[in-house]
Amino acid sequence: MNNQLVIIGAGPAGLSAAIEAARYGVKVLVIDENDKPGGQLFLQTHKFFGSRHHMAGVRGFQIGENILKQTENYNVEFLLNTVVWGIYPDRRVAFAEEGKKKGFVFGENILIATGALEKAFNFKGWTKPGVMGAGAAQYMMHVNRVLPGKKVLMVGSGNVGLIVSYQLVQAGSEVVGVIDSLPKIGGYQVHAGKIRRLGVPIITSHSIVEAFGFPCVESAVIARVDDRGKIVPGSEMEVVCDLICLAVGLRPFNELCWATDLEMRYSKEFGGFVPIHNEELETTHEGVYLAGDVSGTEEASTAMEEGRLVGVVVAEKMKLIEKRRAGELKKEVYERLRSLRSGTFGEKRAREKEDIFRDFASRGTQCIF
Amino acid sequence: MYILNKLPNDGNDGILSLERIRRLPGYPDESSFEKGPVVVIECDEDIPCNPCEDICPSGAITVGEPITNLPRVDIRKCNGCCLCITICPGLCMFVVYKNFSDTESLIYIPWELSLLPEKGTVAEGCNRRGEQVCRVRVEKVIKAKKLQKTSIIAVSVPKKYFEIVRSISY
DSSP states (O other): OEEEEEEEOOSHHHHHHHHHHHHTTOOEEEEOSSSSTTGGGGGOOSBOOSOGGGTTTSBHHHHHHHHHHHHHHTTEEEEOSEEEEEEOTTSEEEEEETTSOEEEEEEEEEEEOOOEEEOOOOOBTTTSTTEEEHHHHHHIIIIIOOOOOSEEEEEOOSHHHHHHHHHHHHHTOEEEEEEOSSSSOOSOHHHHHHHHHTTOOEEOSEEEEEEEOSSSOOEEEEEEBOTTSOBOTTOOEEEEOSEEEEOOOEEEOOHHHHHTTOOEEEETTTTEEEEOBOTTOBBSBTTEEEOGGGGSOOOHHHHHHHHHHHHHHHHHHTTSSOHHHHHHHHHHHHHHHHHHTOHHHHHHHHHHHHHHHHHHHHTOSOBOO | OHHHHTSOOTTOSSOOOHHHHHTSTTSOOGGGGGTSOEEEEOOOSOOSOOHHHHHOTTSOEEOOSSTTSOOEEOTTTOOOOOHHHHHOTTOOEEEEETTSSSSEEEEEEEEOSSSOOOTTOEEEEEOTTSOEEEEEEEEEEEOOSSSTTOEEEEEEEEGGGTTTOOEEEO
């Protein structure tokens, strides 16, 4: 089995790369550990921001359906229920299919598009049933069709916390409050406005201290935090809830990158360690590319653009499109990425990316597998 | 919920003040409200987003370049068709018909909860904080078929609340 492009992760980044590469005739194999491709897109019931090109105003799961349909039009091969556990220097990708065979596939080019993981936050009682990540709550609602809790305390007011709170209200839960230890709401005002109109309070400068209840969560104690992040004694307060959702950030799902010995760097803006890469998203190992949240947690629209970019880069490398045409296509993607990384929220990410590209350039020659 | 609502939150609770909203380029001036149903855009952040501009059939909404501009509205062109309400990912667009009757205004609100009120329902009108401010009557329900799955409900409110009521609870 020899593939021109092996993609690890069938989320928005991986699938966009697969479609773009296959469009020009690249032989693509996509590997994912889930039983269905699409990644987190199928958990997103809200409409996406962006421009027409990013299908703005269309809901995430519909974008997912749309790109899955496109993979059917091209010759994209899938290997599902399969975990990739290593990438060897001779470009063998080691995989284990659930309950079945283990093996290797060769990839002339490899794309790591493993996405991001939810961060956890520990406090007394955080191991009780009823404390879960916001993404887990989303998964229960939208995939398992189970209401994860009737009274919910959301910890974290970033976009994930705000959006999942809204979805919980839509699903019939009562969100007793969204708390954030910072003095400012982290996410978009419009997302905050949606839940505020429905009567959900957002309390800044507050953190969770402890979860009570046996065997499951029955209440939580929250308290005010001062500007140094310390709990203000005497401000503790008990809130009745049966679900505590943690929406305290995401980090790149980078374990495979470490195992592949890619050079990494810490990025506060991107939530953790990211592999150092250049503008074409190639890592310090030639032929190993990144796309999506693993190259720095952002959101699905940038992930899809990064995927498309890698698709073009690989097609060019395989001499399936002319250099000039590839140049044009890449320029279009860079333009759209620039627009997605604009504004108060996006500019910081744009600067961080530039920094990573500079870091890559300063490291000199790449390691050749 | 009510306990948490009483906590002080440093004036930073995710709500735009009316003074601020009135200064937005997507907010009609006082006289424009008199002419008929007009769009009200409560969008105050430089998010890269412009589907409202694309969907508006009469070219009343402009975002332009860069895409992080706030939407501007040309009230002369707006006929209150409500298409923008359904596309906005931020659900921050409303259509307000101030002079619906002598005493009442009509407010079109995006609605995404599964429980859709019926025409004629009397409900509590809520402000941007979710606080109940007055009685409202549901005059129209436009169900989402293909409308990006966002339904629209139109409620009549006492005229003095036309800038206040932005949600209902029932």
